[in-house]
Amino acid sequence: MNLSQLGTPIGPPVRVHGGYANRMYRLDTDQGSFAVKELNHVDRRWDYRLDDVFRFESAAFAAGIPMPEPISAGQDTLVHRWVDGEKVPEEPVSEGFAFEIGEILARLHALDVEWTDTSTEDPAAQDWPELAERATATGQPWADELASQLDTFRAIAHFVDTCERPGPVVLTHKDIQPWNLLARDGRPVVLDWELSGMLDLSGELGSTALSISKGQGFDTIEPAIFRAVLDGYVAGGGTLPPPGPSWFVYMISGWLGHTRWNILRCLAGVEANTGPDLALSHESARNGLRGLPDLFSRLRDLQTLLS
Template identity: 75%
Template sequence: MDLSRLGVPVGPMRRVHGGFANRMYRLDTDRGSFAVKEVNTFDRRSPYRAGDVFRFERAAFAAGIPMPEPIAAGPDTLVHRWVEGRKMPEAPVSPAYAFEVGEILARLHALDIAWPEPAVEEPAPRDWAGLAERAAATRQPWAAELGSRAGEFQAIADFADNCPRPGPVVLTHRDVHPWNLLARDGRPVLLDWELSGLIDLSGELGSTALSLAKGPGLDGIEPAVFRAVLDGYTAGGGTLPPPGPSWFVHLISGRLGHLRWNILRCLAGTEAPAGPDLALSQQAAHHGVRGLPDLFDRLPGLVALLRPTR
């Protein structure tokens, strides 16, 4: 992408570390500061609809959704106006912050924006035993644990494929987590819209509420924060779908695909030209092999979070 339209640089473009799938840079020019992102198109798990996402972002920004201003989009490069703010730690947010995120989602879901028909959803991966054999043959540090839990990953795949989704389907961000949020004057700013698209509403709300209510593990979930997201959603004019396991199928199936993607990167044993480096994929594979079965085992307790508190 030709960045000259952004103005005359006042210094070199600087790499900003902290992302996972893509690579981010800050460019300061005589016209302001910009976030320039190189999107990983080398081994994405799903096609990137650059034009559709950019149209959605522009409409959301025009509607007042708190987010960086989208400036330009190409097949593998995105440009946004740079936004100063505090990075959110992977820890429970305040109930007030969670409430406002819920309101933002309600406003976002109410936008009347055309979107192409969704692609046919691929079945959940089921080659876990074969991956475990390859991991053992290449002496991956998590190979034995993957082999012992291959049956559990098959059960997770069954859940991902067969859990009924109650609807409605909404056009939305699809990836609202602390690492995609800033706090500006204590209020949310929503970043990183590349995964935007259509999703069952329950999956969007469950993934968001749980992510904002917990830390890196599952032992410190704050039910009041979880409920604050839902209360904010209804206060913003949204209607909650019926409670059930569908609220967490997007989160679980997404982590299943993410784990397999990182395992394949580790099995290749070489640095990919884009996306996370090999050490980060090793870390993600190690944590996923242990953490995803634990998340799935706790599904009944997560569903219990949907019961209104008195």
């Protein structure tokens, strides 16, 4: 990484652990502190659209969206100015915090930004039986859990491929989760924009509202906090799409693909030099194998949050 444009380093880059897809470092120089993200191009599920993302981020920052200042986007690295704040735990946030997240989404969706990527979502993978066989043959610690849930994962893949998305499609962040947020003076700061792109509005709202209104699992969903995101969106000038299962298909689809990707990394059995550590991939695979069936079984109940 050539980072000479960021000034004279005060010390070496310091690894910030915990990234689910890439690797992050903090670099302190005589020009300030920077978050330097080393992108994983080796086994990603899709190509990053870095020019489009940087243009979108720059417009969002100029519009006053609370986020780190984007500095540069190279082929292998993304650089932002470092922002101090408190990590947002995976538990229900306050109603005020959720309301502001809704307002932020409405402001994002109102931006007029050129987006050149016209790619479409690939069909959900259907190779779960083959993955289960490989997991058993290689002695993966979660192999029995995968084998016992094959029918459920087939049903989830079918749902992802057949669920109707009502639109409209908006340019948005696509990944507002607790681990992509900071709290600064009790207010949200939105991190990690590299997955930004076009998405059905109901999927963005449902994924965001659900992720910040629940704890680890789905037994502690707070309907008032879920609703606060939607109220904030309307207050910010947005219009809600019609209720239905499409509000949750994007979260299910993304988690399904993320689980499969981590399973493949675990099956390789080696510590890759990019992306998450192998131990974190095992944790993510196990969480998906347990959490996705639970989420899918609650789909009908989740739709009551929209009424």
